[in-house]
Amino acid sequence: MTNHTEEQKGYNHKLEQQLEKIFAGGQPKYHEKSAQQGKLFVRKRLELLFDDGEYTEDGRFANCEAGDLPADGVVTAMGKVGGQTVCVMANDSTIKAGSWGSRTVEKIIRIQETAEMHRVPMLYLVDSAGARITDQLDMFPNRRGAGRIFHNQVRLSGFIPQICVLFGPSAAGGAYIPAFCDLVIMVKGNASMYLGSPRMAEKVIGQKVSLEEMGGAEMHCSVSGCGDVLAEDEEEAIAEAKRYLAFFPANFTESAPVADAVAAKVGRTLEEIIPENQNAPFDMYEALDVLIDEGSFFEVKKKFAAELITGLARINGKSVGIIANQPKAKGGVLFVDSADKGAKFINLCDAFSIPLLFLADVPGFMIGTKVEKEGIIRHGAKLIMAMSSATVPKISVVVRKAYGAGLYAMAGPAFEPDVCIALPTAQIAVMGPEAAVNAVYSNKIEAIEDPKERRAYVQEKQQEYKEEIDIYRLASEMIIDEIVKPSDLRSVLTARFELYSTKSIPQPPRKHPVYPV
Amino acid sequence: MTQVLSTMTGTVFTIEVEVGQEVKKGDVVVILESMKMEIPVEAEMDGKVASIAVKEEDFVDEGDLILTFEG
Numbered sequence: 001m002t003n004h005t006e007e008q009k010g011y012n013h014k015l016e017q018q019l020e021k022i023f024a025g026g027q028p029k030y031h032e033k034s035a036q037q038g039k040l041f042v043r044k045r046l047e048l049l050f051d052d053g054e055y056t057e058d059g060r061f062a063n064c065e066a067g068d069l070p071a072d073g074v075v076t077a078m079g080k081v082g083g084q085t086v087c088v089m090a091n092d093s094t095i096k097a098g099s100w101g102s103r104t105v106e107k108i109i110r111i112q113e114t115a116e117m118h119r120v121p122m123l124y125l126v127d128s129a130g131a132r133i134t135d136q137l138d139m140f141p142n143r144r145g146a147g148r149i150f151h152n153q154v155r156l157s158g159f160i161p162q163i164c165v166l167f168g169p170s171a172a173g174g175a176y177i178p179a180f181c182d183l184v185i186m187v188k189g190n191a192s193m194y195l196g197s198p199r200m201a202e203k204v205i206g207q208k209v210s211l212e213e214m215g216g217a218e219m220h221c222s223v224s225g226c227g228d229v230l231a232e233d234e235e236e237a238i239a240e241a242k243r244y245l246a247f248f249p250a251n252f253t254e255s256a257p258v259a260d261a262v263a264a265k266v267g268r269t270l271e272e273i274i275p276e277n278q279n280a281p282f283d284m285y286e287a288l289d290v291l292i293d294e295g296s297f298f299e300v301k302k303k304f305a306a307e308l309i310t311g312l313a314r315i316n317g318k319s320v321g322i323i324a325n326q327p328k329a330k331g332g333v334l335f336v337d338s339a340d341k342g343a344k345f346i347n348l349c350d351a352f353s354i355p356l357l358f359l360a361d362v363p364g365f366m367i368g369t370k371v372e373k374e375g376i377i378r379h380g381a382k383l384i385m386a387m388s389s390a391t392v393p394k395i396s397v398v399v400r401k402a403y404g405a406g407l408y409a410m411a412g413p414a415f416e417p418d419v420c421i422a423l424p425t426a427q428i429a430v431m432g433p434e435a436a437v438n439a440v441y442s443n444k445i446e447a448i449e450d451p452k453e454r455r456a457y458v459q460e461k462q463q464e465y466k467e468e469i470d471i472y473r474l475a476s477e478m479i480i481d482e483i484v485k486p487s488d489l490r491s492v493l494t495a496r497f498e499l500y501s502t503k504s505i506p507q508p509p510r511k512h513p514v515y516p517v
Numbered sequence: 518m519t520q521v522l523s524t525m526t527g528t529v530f531t532i533e534v535e536v537g538q539e540v541k542k543g544d545v546v547v548i549l550e551s552m553k554m555e556i557p558v559e560a561e562m563d564g565k566v567a568s569i570a571v572k573e574e575d576f577v578d579e580g581d582l583i584l585t586f587e588g
Contacts, residue, residue, distance in 0.1 A: 280555055281557060331552055331555070333551070363554050367552070370526060
């Protein structure tokens with residue numbers, strides 16, 4: 001008996017030693033370097049993420065025989081976040097800069113498979129230099145190599161929510177992890193994403209740039225649109241990931257969780273916010289505050305294509321996806337980037353049964369040679385296709401105006417919104433009165449020599465045009481379904497979203513549409 | 518950035534500042550007109566206006582120089 005206990009002690013001791021090594025991560029000098037950069041240790045990140053800091057871990061002993069590669073540089077875990085089960089992979093940048101070996105890749109693939117089997121969200125906490133080139137044959141080209149991670153991501157897209165929180169680099173092929181996620185949160189100063197590093201760029205194409213210019217968090221969140229949320233530090237990034245998850249169901253078959261209803265923020269009324277002058281800017285964020293539960297807004301791509309606001313919010317406690325033109329930025333005109341931004345956001349909400357609210361104040365899509373060369377028609381088509389094919393409840397509100405294809409993009413009457421609502425001051429037309437009168441009567445206007453007479457003629461024609469597009473005329477023709485007093489809009493939206501919760505649209509039999517990408 | 522650039526293709530509707538004027542970050546320096554909308558262009562930093570590169574009714578492309586600050 002005594003011998004057995006001694007033996008047992010020996011086993012336990014070995015296990016404890018192994019675990020101690022695994023939990024310690026990389027060498028102290030790498031921990032120090034991370035701390036200097038404002039980075040937390042991977043296990044600290046997981047503690048912050050999971051409820052009560054608790055999680056289960058698989059593949060903990062991966063590569064434990066190697067000695068210096070605890071967990072093979074990645075922690076794969078399952079636990080609860082906000083009461084909901086999630087799967088997580090988290091790189092450990094204190095071990096070979098978080099690079100991927102064969103077991104690293106196998107662990108990531110397995111946790112993705114676990115997420116699929118259990119039908120729960122998958123989080124990628126990325127901080128990795130990329131492939132271990134010395135191990136490439138074991139982890140790069142094979143069937144269960146790194147490519148399989150991306151293949152799985154694509155397979156899981158729309159099946160379960162996938163979120164990437166980027167704490168450090170996401171280099172070369174690894175940069176496709178964020179690219180295939182629903183949402184990418186980047187930590188300012190530390191997060192980066194690039195196919196070729198600045199060093200590589202200098203060697204291969206002769207370009208000299210800084211890391212921030214090449215693929216920093218601020219660049220990606222404001223210029224490329226590859227990043228969705230810019231976080232000040234790691235704590236904020238993790239908190240934002242949790243806040244985002246709370247809007248979503250575990251998978252596409254379930255409904256989004258409902259939170260306690262909160263009243264809207266007390267502030268100016270819509271009548272006070274929206275200027276009478278159709279051409280003057282106003283701040284759509286202020287209008288949003290009137291409609292949504294106070295403090296519920298989770299904005300996606302705030303700094304990218306600011307002329308179109310996209311974000312999740314709650315109305316009376318229920319998750320809603322909002323697509324709103326921002327007249328304060330570029331007049332609320334739709335551009336190539338805003339079309340892309342809107343299309344992805346609509347796809348996201350539709351995939352997880354989150355109803356959509358369109359708030360239109362749009363002069364149309366931008367015109368001119370610059371945007372035509374950028375393919376604005378092709379990009380606009382993406383937005384219109386995403387909106388058109390979304391089968392979740394869709395409410396379209398014409399806040400002040402919807403001109404041209406802007407009306408289409410913002411779920412106008414032809415695109416089967418459940419209701420198209422106008423505020424009493426709204427205008428809907430192919431174009432605004434000034435542009436229309438110039439287009440139709442330009443020859444006549446130019447023929448009038450007396451400036452006073454000419455002005456009077458233009459005014460008369462504009463008045464006629466305004467009468468033709470009068471909102472009551474459109475309501476009378478049943479183009480608009482409802483004219484709502486601005487002060488009633490929140491309660492009308494609450495009631496209607498509630499009524500539309502069983503919506504289901506039969507789809508024509510086909511494999512999938514041909515996306516205009 | 519010691520310059521203010523046009524944020525959109527359009528024409529200069531009004532100029533809201535004069536040479537020598539101190540402006541604060543977020544102040545509207547020029548209003549453009551584009552797509553029949555008034556597009557306010559804001560200063561991205563505090564500064565004193567050194568020169569104004571446009572006049573009312575000028576055509577500007579996105580990224581064209583509108584004004585420069587001293588220093």
